[in-house]
Amino acid sequence: MHNAILNICSLFNQYCPLCDSPLKDGGGPCAECLEDLPYHHRGCDICALPGVTGTCENCAKQRPSFSRVFAGFTYRFPLPQIIHRVKKGADPEAIHWLAQTLTKRLGAQLPADAALIAVPMHPIDELIRGFNQSQVLAESIAQQLNRPAPLSILQKSRRTEHQAHLNRAQRRANLAHCFEIERSPPKRLILVDDVMTTGTTVERISNLLLKSGAEEVFICTLCRTPD
Ligand SMILES: [Zn+2]
Numbered sequence: 001m002h003n004a005i006l007n008i009c010s011l012f013n014q015y016c017p018l019c020d021s022p023l024k025d026g027g028g029p030c031a032e033c034l035e036d037l038p039y040h041h042r043g044c045d046i047c048a049l050p051g052v053t054g055t056c057e058n059c060a061k062q063r064p065s066f067s068r069v070f071a072g073f074t075y076r077f078p079l080p081q082i083i084h085r086v087k088k089g090a091d092p093e094a095i096h097w098l099a100q101t102l103t104k105r106l107g108a109q110l111p112a113d114a115a116l117i118a119v120p121m122h123p124i125d126e127l128i129r130g131f132n133q134s135q136v137l138a139e140s141i142a143q144q145l146n147r148p149a150p151l152s153i154l155q156k157s158r159r160t161e162h163q164a165h166l167n168r169a170q171r172r173a174n175l176a177h178c179f180e181i182e183r184s185p186p187k188r189l190i191l192v193d194d195v196m197t198t199g200t201t202v203e204r205i206s207n208l209l210l211k212s213g214a215e216e217v218f219i220c221t222l223c224r225t226p227d
């Protein structure tokens with residue numbers, strides 16, 4: 001129902017959300033703005049850190065538990081601004097055209113037999129925001145790839161401090177024991193996140209999934225930060 005309303009709204013959106021130029025077809029950015037987006041190029045073989053060939057220093061020092069990160073965009077202008085608007089509820093449609101752009105580029109590479117699952121928010125934070133953007137993103141990716149809906153077996157059971165100003169060690173401590181899993185997961189999973197920074201959150205959840213019976217975890221993030 002929610003998606004149906006968004007789809008109807010998009011029919012009336014006659015202007016590019018990025019440059020305000022009039023659109024012929026409606027919905028999403030114009031061709032020029034789409035072409036100018038900071039698409040992510042592979043980077044580190046494991047964590048997709050930009051500007052790296054092979055494996056980055058961090059992954060070489062301590063190999064993450066997930067196999068590989070698929071990233072749609074590098075977290076550069078205008079992505080931080082778009083994500084900020086999405087989180088404030090000011091641009092709910094953006095997540096759908098971003099998901100569509102991501103699946104067009106990466107859909108064929110995402111392992112076909114892996115189940116989608118989103119990084120959860122604490123229920124109180126989700127209530128305050130009204131939605132979990134990673135969940136909406138995972139649902140949109142599933143819909144566009146004709147895949148089953150994302151699993152809902154993960155929970156964030158403890159509220160945590162905002163990660164942005166914490167270093168890697170502080171992030172790890174901040175996220176200790178805050179995720180829980182309700183039942184054993186399928187063997188292969190794709191964990192969906194909106195923005196991957198140091199990867200502490202996805203590493204924490206990937207570890208939990210693997211400990212709970214999964215055999216391989218991939219990460220699909222809309223954006224990967226450049227450092
Ligand atoms: Zn435009």
Ligand SMILES: [Zn+2]
Pocket residue numbers: 044045046047048049055056057058059060
């Ligand atoms: Zn790496």
